[in-house]
Amino acid sequence: MRTEFDAQLQDRLLRYTAIDSQSDADSASAPSTACQFDMLHLLRDELQQMGAADVTLTDYGVVLATIPGTVPAPTIGFLAHVDTAPQFAAAGVKPRVIADYDGSVITYPDDPALSLHPDRFPYLAQKQGQDIITASGATLLGADDKAGVAIIMTMAQHLLTQPDLRHGPVRIAFTPDEEIGRGVDPRLPADLGADFAFTFDGGRLGEIEYESFSADGAEVTVTGVSIHPGYAQGKMVNAITLASKIIAMLPQTVMTPEVAADRDGFIHATDMTGGSSEMKIRLILRDFELDGLERQRQILRGICDAVQISEPRARITCDIRPQYRNMRYWLEQDMTPVDLARDACRDLGLDPVSVPIRGGTDGSRLTEMGVPCPNLFTGMQNIHGPLEWISVQDMAAATGLGLALLARAARDQASQSRASSGRSSK
Numbered sequence: 001m002r003t004e005f006d007a008q009l010q011d012r013l014l015r016y017t018a019i020d021s022q023s024d025a026d027s028a029s030a031p032s033t034a035c036q037f038d039m040l041h042l043l044r045d046e047l048q049q050m051g052a053a054d055v056t057l058t059d060y061g062v063v064l065a066t067i068p069g070t071v072p073a074p075t076i077g078f079l080a081h082v083d084t085a086p087q088f089a090a091a092g093v094k095p096r097v098i099a100d101y102d103g104s105v106i107t108y109p110d111d112p113a114l115s116l117h118p119d120r121f122p123y124l125a126q127k128q129g130q131d132i133i134t135a136s137g138a139t140l141l142g143a144d145d146k147a148g149v150a151i152i153m154t155m156a157q158h159l160l161t162q163p164d165l166r167h168g169p170v171r172i173a174f175t176p177d178e179e180i181g182r183g184v185d186p187r188l189p190a191d192l193g194a195d196f197a198f199t200f201d202g203g204r205l206g207e208i209e210y211e212s213f214s215a216d217g218a219e220v221t222v223t224g225v226s227i228h229p230g231y232a233q234g235k236m237v238n239a240i241t242l243a244s245k246i247i248a249m250l251p252q253t254v255m256t257p258e259v260a261a262d263r264d265g266f267i268h269a270t271d272m273t274g275g276s277s278e279m280k281i282r283l284i285l286r287d288f289e290l291d292g293l294e295r296q297r298q299i300l301r302g303i304c305d306a307v308q309i310s311e312p313r314a315r316i317t318c319d320i321r322p323q324y325r326n327m328r329y330w331l332e333q334d335m336t337p338v339d340l341a342r343d344a345c346r347d348l349g350l351d352p353v354s355v356p357i358r359g360g361t362d363g364s365r366l367t368e369m370g371v372p373c374p375n376l377f378t379g380m381q382n383i384h385g386p387l388e389w390i391s392v393q394d395m396a397a398a399t400g401l402g403l404a405l406l407a408r409a410a411r412d413q414a415s416q417s418r419a420s421s422g423r424s425s426k
Contacts, residue, residue: 003396005154006131010392012150013133014095016042017142022090023083023177025282030185031061031083031176039082039149043174046153051160052172060185063174064192067159073168073413077197077371078155078402079362080148081178084140085384094136097392103128108137108386116387123204123381124389131392141388147378147395148200149174155402167406168413171197175362181217181323184365196337196372199363200402205394206350207377208341211328212357212364213265214293216285216320218300220246222307223315226277236276237313243272243279245310249303255296263356265292267300288326288356324360327367331374338374340412344405350397376401 021039024032031037043063047055052065069075084090098106103125106116114137118125124132135141152172159165171194175183178201202209224239250267253259260266265287272281285296297320304318331338338354345352363373379394 001393003393003400005158005396005399006392008154008157009150009395009399010097010131010133012153013143013147013390013392013395014097016146016149017093017095017135020091020093021082021084021142023086023180025086025180030182032180032182033083036061036083036176040174040176043082043149043153047156047172050157052156058185058187058191060187061176062185062188062191063172065156065172067156067170067172069167069169070163071166071168071410071414072417073406073410074195075169075171075193076406076409077171077173077192077194077373078152079173079175079197079199079366079373080152080201081145081175081183081362082149083176083179083183084142084146085144085179087384088386089139090142091139093139093142095133095141096136098132098134101127101130101132106132106134106389108134111137111386114386116382116389121382127391127393130394132389133392134389135386137386140383140385141390143378143380143388143390144383145178145201145378145380147380147390151200151378151395151398151402154399158399158403159406165403165407166410168410170406178362181215181360183362184369186369189366189369189371192366192371194371197363197366198337198341198402198405199361199373199375200378200398201361201363202357202375202377203380204353205377205379205397206345206353208338208345208352208354209357209375210331210335210338210354211288212324212326212360212375213286213288214290214326215323215360216293216297217323218283218285218318218320220281220283220300220304221317221319222246222274222279222281224277225313237311238276239274239279239314240276242307242311242314242316243274243281245307246281246303247272249306251299255299263288265296267296284323285320286358290325324364325368327364327373330367331372334372337372340405340409341374341376341401344401344408347404347408348397348400350401
């Protein structure tokens, strides 16, 4: 079903995804890449032009803005991240629209070997008659999370041009570096100033997520003994050989992303760099429960210790650091924002679905830091690769959800005020 938001959402997503804003875990700067400022400056300027209040680009790289409330109600935040994933090419994105999708196989002009087949991706088969946006095959699309950005900007435009709508104060935040786990600066919760918030960073229609992985990041450094290979007998210790042993000793048939599903966690080696004198292995550890995460730490450390014992001339270190924690630990203590989103979903005739996120969002960190922040659907699919796609109509439904939950929050506040007034008058 077409809506008044479709054209604006399509235009915004096409413009935003064409801008390179890939983050870089190897960079120490904040944001990690200068190109993210192209998106941040654009969004700051667009918010100012549409008349949002308190528009700011913070020194830690977050665009903040306010849509003033029209009635008393909780202050609700909406967040999306501007960076795209480092795992696949993201420069020179050429987004394209398959209008009125007919259910056939989608091919890619820049990589004829690629195809998006509805038999392999059943959710795509449900989108016949809708408008599908993909990239050209050479890059990811970047709907993760520029779809969320487009949705929030479209909501903001609608609220600012419809002053008769009843809603409380709205706070907007566009963050950098979410894809590398650095999107939530410690100053953001106070600067956001929201009673609770929502990230638009989810997938299928109707998904309202309040449970994420708990996550650690690990770096293993293997320092060998370097010497000229022609005179190395009995002297050289090859760091590549020892690093390969560590990789080989990791779980292979369980606890890997290739076999993990549902509520399974995993240990995933993301990259290995270096040479014969020194190697670095980066890994991510993921589990929904903290005791599962602790087991993974023990496995990794145990492997490193065993390889160290096998070659005492080498030096092997294993540094494991927390990244984020399952938002469920905090949200299950007060499900107000989750219940609000579910009720708003039903107001639109959609069935809310809550499944654990096999990943994390800025909301995971925000929730841990005191701002309850579930995740809402955008429609994005096959993220972090060239087969990424999204339906414009799913984005429109997400826009409607954001507006509906604002309206419901205002109604609930008014009902509570009337009930309180009635009690006090007796």
